[in-house]
Amino acid sequence: MTKRVHILSAVNAANVSKSGSVYTIKDVCGAVDDIVMNGRLYPADQLAAGIASLEGKPAPAGHPKNSAGQHISALNGEALASAWIGSYAKNARHTAGRTLVDVVVNEAQAKAHPDGAKLIERLDAAIAGTNAEPIHVSTGLMLDEIKANGESLGKKYSTIATNLRYDHLAILLNESGAGTPEQGVGMFLNSAGEPEEVETVEVNHAPEDKRNAGLLGWIRSMFTNSDEISFDQISEGLRALLPENAYPREVFQRYFVWCDYKADKLYQQDYAVDSEGSVALLGQAVEVRRKVEYEPITNHERVDPVKDKILAALNAAGIQSAGLDDAQLLTAYNSLIAKPHTDALTAANSKLAAMELAANAAADAELTALATSLAVNTSLTADDFKAMGLARCKELASAAKAAPVVTGNAGKAADEFAGYSLNSLNKEAK
Secondary structure (H helix, E strand, O other), X not given: OEEEEEEEEEEOHHHEEEEOOEEEEEEEEEEEOOEEEOOEEEOHHHHHHHHHHXXXXXXXXXXXXXXXXXXXXXXXXXHHHHHOOOEEEEEEEEEOOEEEEEEEEEHHHHHOOHHHHHHHHHHHHHHHOOOOOOEEEEEXXXXXXXXXXXXXXXXXXXXXXXXXXXXXXXXXXXXXXXXXXXXXXXXXXXXXXXXXXXEEEXXXXXXXEEOOOHHHHHHHHHHOOHHHOOHHHHHHHHHHHOOOOEEEEEEEOOEEEEEEOOOOEEEEEEEEEOOXXXXXXXXXXXXXXXXXXXXXXXXXXOOOHHHHXXXXXXXXXXXXXXXXXXXXXXXXXXXXXXXXXXXHXXXXXXXXXXXXXXXXXXXXXXXXHHHHHHOOOOOOOHHXXXXXXXXXXXXXXXXXXXXXXXXXXXXXXXXXXXXXXXXXXXXXXX
């Protein structure tokens, strides 16, 4: 489901600078990794993928509305005519766990609009140090929402934001509740002229209190008076001790993690707090990297002893099972079980083939010998006898007449009256 969201944020007045006739509001934070706002998770990978769409988008005076009071896209002609103050988003980036962007304001173009003139006054006061109040901004974007339940940074969520597409970054000067915005729902008029809900949420990018995280943290909380010094006191004290481009990310009981968002690096460093609330850094900062782990919910997992047996057998045989689905695991297991029988059958077939080859060779040798013998003193050749086959040659060799042609009379027809005597007939007549 596509949703339209306005994310409210605040910028430190110290982040405002001017060069010639161009003002720059640096490091506007749109969101932090894995934050949960209004029951929706904003994952780090989705924030990183979507931030590029904010580059070059308008930064109007407030969220643009049409004459009927409905929110419209900042790229709409009516929005450009009524809310354009010569400012736009630049250098949009995702770094050190946050989405950041700079806002560039053209002085001459801003002064041509009443709200733009107010913004110039506000920026001049921030540079001069006469107004140190935060400058409130709000990013307008669209996202695709998917249903999912979980918990992140101590907050539960029921949906996940994906495919973020930014429309604008509004500078809030006249809108009520800009200093302490509340979550709510308004109306947005889409490009088809149809009204849609637009949701307003506030991003909290303050450091996370993890002083009592884990079992040891809970035990310490039971036997110490850490509550006498507030978390805000500690975090502000730590922030004051960090370099200009750094801020505390997570504060634990004896150490904290801070971020240098210019270098896009995270560091861990020990700290101490005395009885009067003064904060001091201890030792050297050590560069670290953020690691997210997901553990299976074992009490809801279904135990499959057959699958466990299959995995154990494959692992014992040295067969890689990682990445295989159930069907592939079953195929691999069946192949493993059938392997001994397959190997035995292959060996038997090889022996039979060898025996058959030897028998054929012996038969060929016997046939050659018989054919050669039978062809002696005949008009037939050895090949003629070979063509008759071994069995026929054996019959011819064992017969009284080995061939249809009488041996010893090559080239002559047989005498059918041989051994016949006429005298014997006369004697029988008498």
